[in-house]
Amino acid sequence: MAEKPLTDQEFLAYVQGGGQVEVDDWMPDDYRAKLIKFIEMHGNSELMGVLPEREWILRAPTLQRKLALTAKVQDEVGHAQLIYRVVEDLGKPREQCLEDLVAGRAKFHNVFHYPTKTWGDVGVIAWLVDAAAIISQKALLKCSYAPYARIMKKICWEESFHILHGRDVVLTMMLGADEQRELVQEALDRWWAPLMMFHGNPIPAENDPVVEWRIKTQGNEEARQQFLEGYVPQIWELGLMVPDPKLRRRDDGVWEYTEPDWDELRHVVTGHGPRTEERLGLRRLTRDETAWVRQVVLADSHRAYAA
Amino acid sequence: MIYEVFRRERRGQPFEHAGSVAAPDVAFAHAYAHEQYGRRGESVALWVVPRDAIHGVEDFVDELGKNYHRVDGYSLKAKLKEARERAGTAAPDR
Numbered sequence: 001m002a003e004k005p006l007t008d009q010e011f012l013a014y015v016q017g018g019g020q021v022e023v024d025d026w027m028p029d030d031y032r033a034k035l036i037k038f039i040e041m042h043g044n045s046e047l048m049g050v051l052p053e054r055e056w057i058l059r060a061p062t063l064q065r066k067l068a069l070t071a072k073v074q075d076e077v078g079h080a081q082l083i084y085r086v087v088e089d090l091g092k093p094r095e096q097c098l099e100d101l102v103a104g105r106a107k108f109h110n111v112f113h114y115p116t117k118t119w120g121d122v123g124v125i126a127w128l129v130d131a132a133a134i135i136s137q138k139a140l141l142k143c144s145y146a147p148y149a150r151i152m153k154k155i156c157w158e159e160s161f162h163i164l165h166g167r168d169v170v171l172t173m174m175l176g177a178d179e180q181r182e183l184v185q186e187a188l189d190r191w192w193a194p195l196m197m198f199h200g201n202p203i204p205a206e207n208d209p210v211v212e213w214r215i216k217t218q219g220n221e222e223a224r225q226q227f228l229e230g231y232v233p234q235i236w237e238l239g240l241m242v243p244d245p246k247l248r249r250r251d252d253g254v255w256e257y258t259e260p261d262w263d264e265l266r267h268v269v270t271g272h273g274p275r276t277e278e279r280l281g282l283r284r285l286t287r288d289e290t291a292w293v294r295q296v297v298l299a300d301s302h303r304a305y306a307a
Numbered sequence: 308m309i310y311e312v313f314r315r316e317r318r319g320q321p322f323e324h325a326g327s328v329a330a331p332d333v334a335f336a337h338a339y340a341h342e343q344y345g346r347r348g349e350s351v352a353l354w355v356v357p358r359d360a361i362h363g364v365e366d367f368v369d370e371l372g373k374n375y376h377r378v379d380g381y382s383l384k385a386k387l388k389e390a391r392e393r394a395g396t397a398a399p400d401r
Contacts, residue, residue, distance in 0.1 A: 024363075078343055085309075085327055094329065151326055154344075301308070301331030 015144035015214045022146050023089045031213050035145055036090050038215055043083035044101050044108040050076045051279045052116040052125065061119060068165050072126065075158045082151045089147065102284040104271050109133075111194045113273020120180075120187035123173060126166025128191065131231055132198045134159045135223050136216070144214035167234075174238050181239075188235070189243045196244075196257060197265040199223040228255040310336040311361060313354040314344045322354055 005026040006014065021027055050073045057073065060066035084094040100106040111129050116122060137156050143149040173180040205211045205219030218226075228247075232255070235242055246258045268276070309329055313322040325344045330336035333355070340355045374380030391397040 074342075081328070081339075082326060082343065085329060088329065089327075150324075154326070297331045297335070 012213070016212075018142075018214075019144065020146040020149070021144055032090060034209060034213055035148070035215060036087055036092050038210055039083060039090070039145075039148055040087050040092065040097050040100075041107050041109075043080050043087060043097065044106050045112060046076050046080035046083060047101070048108040048112045048279060048283070051282060052112060052114070052275070053122060055116055056119065056122045059119070060122075065169070069122065072162050072165060075162070079155050079158070082155070083148075086145075086148050086151060098287065102280055102287055104276075104280060107269050110197050110265055110268045110273070111191075112279070113268045113276045114190070114194055115275050117190065118183045118187060119169075120173065120183035120185075121190065123166050123169030123184060124187040124191050126162050127170050128166070128188075128195055128231060128235075129198070130159050130162040130166060132195055132223075132227050134163065135226050135230075136199065139216050139218040139223065142214075142217045170238070174240075185240055188240055192243050193260060193264075194268075195227075196224070196260045197262070199227065201262050201265070225255055228257070229253070308332070308336075309358040310340065311356050311358050312340045312344055313356070314350040315352040316350060318351055322352070325350075325353075327358065328355075 008028045008030070011028055011031065015021065015031075021031075053069060053076075054073055057066060057069050060069055084097055087097060088094050097106070101108070111125070111132075116125065134156060137152055137159065140152045141149055141156065143152070170184055173184050200220040202221040202224075203219070205222065208219060210216050211219060229249075232242060232247070232249075244258050246256060248256050250256060267273075271277075271280075308331065309327050310333075311327050312325045314325040315322045328336055328339040328343060330339050336355050340353050344350050344353055388397065
């Protein structure tokens with residue numbers, strides 16, 4: 001990176017040409033603001049994403065599943081820590097991120113606003129929600145902001161376990177009784193619409209400011225097509241039905257599907273999902289309940305520095 | 308306080324920067340680094356270093372043109388050709 005500050009245009013050309021930016025480099029205010037917003041939303045999603053799964057830790061069908069689900073929850077909270085670290089270095093403290101989150105001022109991914117009704121949902125989430133997420137996250141490995149791209153390597157590595165865990169849960173149920181197969185089908189029916197919204201509206205990549213700055217390197221529709229291409233055949237081969245009569249793969253390889261309800265997506269991510277309030281309430285509660293621990297620990301460390 | 312974490316993946320390999328953790332003291336920093344970068348056996352050792360202890364050096368301007376300590380400071384091709392001609396060992400022109 002050049003030592004003298006660039007003009008915004010020169011900086012844009014630099015990142016569009018594949019150039020990477022480090023924490024101490026000069027960067028345009030607009031780029032910094034977009035990074036913080038995008039990465040913070042990712043961190044919030046990791047943190048909120050454990051709540052739907054956490055509800056099933058105590059109800060997991062076997063000890064092995066309970067341990068695996070607990071480990072997945074630990075992974076996701078760990079991702080939130082890594083991601084908030086990146087945001088902190090960009091200038092927004094983690095405490096502020098968490099304040100904004102529990103106050104309902106910040107966004108997180110649409111899929112984490114929905115209920116998890118049965119163990120089938122746990123399998124479908126770990127398999128397909130994590131599959132959709134890893135497609136987005138792999139596209140961040142080439143992010144123009146290098147500290148974010150670097151932690152994405154570890155995150156993608158761990159997500160790959162989650163997909164296996166989810167697929168294993170689903171396969172086990174599909175090999176079980178009819179009632180178990182029904183639970184999976186019902187869960188897929190519930191999750192399909194949110195999954196199709198997950199990658200966002202099909203805004204052309206060239207009009208997407210986050211793509212323009214090369215914060216992400218693929219457009220929304222490209223990611224969704226990749227998801228459909230990779231996972232619909234895996235769903236079909238188990239004898240599951242995808243609840244979309246229009247879904248088909250054209251001869252040119254493009255998947256056609258029923259237009260998702262983008263108003264629902266907007267409504268849900270602005271804090272009006274079926275479980276938004278309940279889950280933010282739980283975050284608020286645990287944050288309040290653990291405040292004394294943070295106070296004690298931080299007081300000790302301040303004393304240590306003063307000594 | 309911010310601690311930078313370096314990890315060694317296998318014995319014999321160099322430590323590489325892994326990321327950073329925020330922690331109130333060294334004991335917490337160790338615990339966080341261990342959980343973040345070592346719990347799946349992906350590291351055989353970690354270095355946990357206070358960020359303040361790291362001194363960056365990024366000034367590599369070659370003001371004096373010191374190319375004599377680099378490979379590109381030695382262009383032998385033309386001289387070698389001349390020397391071979393002088394010694395009569397140059398490959399004959401075709």
